[in-house]
Amino acid sequence: SKDSQEQSFDRLKFVVTPKDLLKRWWKHLCTTFGLPEDIKSDALQILNSSSTATGRSPAVTVASVIYWVCKKHGVPITQHELADEFGVTEVSIRNFIKQLKNINSRKSLADQSQG
Numbered sequence: 001s002k003d004s005q006e007q008s009f010d011r012l013k014f015v016v017t018p019k020d021l022l023k024r025w026w027k028h029l030c031t032t033f034g035l036p037e038d039i040k041s042d043a044l045q046i047l048n049s050s051s052t053a054t055g056r057s058p059a060v061t062v063a064s065v066i067y068w069v070c071k072k073h074g075v076p077i078t079q080h081e082l083a084d085e086f087g088v089t090e091v092s093i094r095n096f097i098k099q100l101k102n103i104n105s106r107k108s109l110a111d112q113s114q115g
Contacts (some may be wrong), residue, residue: 003029009026014077016058017058018047018057018058018061018062018065019044019048021058021059021061022040022043022047022062022065022066022077025062026040026101029066029085032085033077033081035066035070035075035077036075038054038073038074039066039069039070039073039075042069042073043065043066043069044073046068046069046100047061047062047065057088057092058097059086059087059088060086060088060092060093060096061096062086062098063082063083063085063086063088063092063093064082064092064093064096064097066082067079067082067093067097068097068100078092079093086108
């Protein structure tokens with residue numbers, strides 16, 4: 001049930017990093033959603049960014065990053081599907097995506113000013 005899923009993610013929150021969670025769940029996510037392997041490598045690249053995961057639960061972070069990367073690659077997946085899968089809310093995913101967009105736009109501006 002969703003409640004037990006949320007409880008299990010709450011317990012994991014303190015011991016599992018978003019990268020660990022992605023690696024542990026990757027095969028399941030591939031089977032469930034048919035995600036291509038390049039989604040994982042791009043998601044890990046984002047998760048390696050030091051500022052990406054600050055202050056968020058690993059489940060929200062991973063669900064949001066997967067959604068973000070899937071959209072960039074044109075892979076059909078919904079916030080609702082990922083929210084259900086990870087036991088988080090769609091609002092949490094949307095809020096985190098706003099944060100990702102802000103980080104991404106700041107990074108683009110910094111890259112342009114260095115070039």
